[in-house]
Amino acid sequence: MGARHIPESAAPTIVWLHRDLRLTDHAPLLEASRRGPVLVCFIWAPEEEKPWEPGAASRYWLCQSLSALDRDLRSMGSRLVYRRGPSLEALQELARETGARSVFFHRRYEPALSRRDDLIVGKLERSGLEARVFTGDLLFDPERVRTVAGGRYRVFTPFWRACVESEHQPPKPLERPNALAKPSRWPRSPSLGELGLEPAVDWASGIRADWKFGEAAACEKVRRLRSRVRRYDELRDRPDIEGTSRLSPHLAFGEVSPRHVWYSLSGGRPTPGRAALLRQLGWREFAHHLLCHHPKTPDEPLRSAFADFPWRTDARALRSWQRGRTGYPIVDAGMRELWGTGWMHNRVRMVVASFLVKDLLIDWREGARWFWDTLVDANLANNTLGWQWCAGCGADAAPFFRIFNPTRQGERFDPDGAYVARWVPEVGTAEYAPPIVDHGEARKRALVAFDTLAA
Ligand SMILES: Cc1cc2nc3c(=O)[nH]c(=O)nc-3n(C[C@H](O)[C@H](O)[C@H](O)COP(=O)(O)OP(=O)(O)OC[C@H]3O[C@@H](n4cnc5c(N)ncnc54)[C@H](O)[C@@H]3O)c2cc1C
Secondary structure, three states: OOHHHOOHHHOOEEEEEOOOOOOOOOHHHHHHHHHOOEEEEEEEOHHHHOOOOOOHHHHHHHHHHHHHHHHHHHOOOOOEEEEEOOHHHHHHHHHHHHOOOEEEEEOOOOHHHHHHHHHHHHHHHHOOOEEEEEOOOOOOOOOOOOOOOOOOOOOHHHHHHHHHHHOOOOOOOOOOOOOOOOOOOOOOOOOOHHHOOOOOOOOOHHHHHHOOOOHHHHHHHHHHHHHHHHHHHHHOOOOOOOOOOOOHHHHHOOOOOHHHHHHHHOOOOOOHHHHHHHHHHHHHHHHHHHHHHOOOOOOOOOOHHHHHOOOOOOHHHHHHHHHOOOOOHHHHHHHHHHHHHOOOOHHHHHHHHHHHHHHOOOOHHHHHHHHHHHOOOOOHHHHHHHHHHHHOOOOOOOOOOOOOOHHHHHHHHOOOOHHHHHHOOOOOOOOOOOOOOOHHHHHHHHHHHHHHHHO
């Protein structure tokens, strides 16, 4: 059936999803639902995300999250339609098959996707379709946050002050549509299984055991956070205690929006715990601001002096780090937590990153790649900021010469050794491998390497 046979009021609006797998606070979906029939689609096109196509843990989460969203849509009498890329062709085909005249979606900030989306908008419009891009996956629009002189921020504190003081509050989250009208007929769709997101060999039991997927689980976590957030500032650095929100994969896949988290925690008496958590959401904003304005940073240091850093190539050491066999208990615990559950505590992320970059002198990009493949919350903006921060080559980064002592970090943040005992049970026995480097020597070597750079 061609577009011209369908009266305008019956033409569906295509809502094209990406990392916004929710029904609440979803501007494209709400706006589409107010116009008439809605066709919600997900297009699997990893080649368009290169060189940062979703890693293995992300693909697994994505699959579970899509399945949860499809269930939620079906409970409203709708459904999710899947397609394979190329995205432009898939959208045009869907429009031809259903008579849709409009495509709505959220803006994406990853450089490859943002370039692709600009092209797609132009081509859709030239073919007579309406394309509307909405913001809504960040608290503040990164284009609008500017220094007094009109420039971009490279330091977090003034950036965040500008967000919360000049822009005041982020926009309120939008409601969930009450109903979704169906298109006159559903277009064909492969099944979710046919997209091939799930691994052939099931390695994901640890992820399944630790996480619940989808919007309902994410919202439930936010609800529970309201009573826990009071002590966030005291507990957030302790990997042995569940002191942080663990919202990162839910935010990474847009199962819940940051505005929803923000407003769920607002109201009532302000507490240091709440302020500290909202400030972490500020780091997420800052990361996206940087990625938007420095799109090469996933692959290049922001501080160009680091382009010539004398990194070592050491496949064995890299492998020991990846597998949690460095002989440093806190590093090994973190790397095994990551391998087992797809997540690692922020403090430990900093310790393992510092160990790779400074003790082993291995390029931060090797670490960023490993995290990208193994994290369930892999997010290009946050991962890039985290790695460049730890390597000392990013915006507002920890100076390279400040080198964590992994033993002291363990004593300080895992004082009873409970975290290490959980992930490295053989610690303290003859089975535990000796350290692959001596920290004191490695520290000296790192400082010499840094001096060659500064000279
Ligand atoms: C080397 C390195 C790599 C990282 N890679 C990622 C990544 O790929 N994806 C990711 O979401 N986070 C990344 N982080 C940031 C941080 O470690 C995680 O967001 C955090 O551990 C998630 O746990 P949580 O949800 O309990 O965080 P909470 O402490 O409860 O914070 C709430 C939310 O704020 C945001 N947030 C918190 N800390 C940061 C931060 N430092 N930078 C940006 N946003 C932050 C996250 O969305 C998080 O879910 C990385 C940090 C480092 C040091």
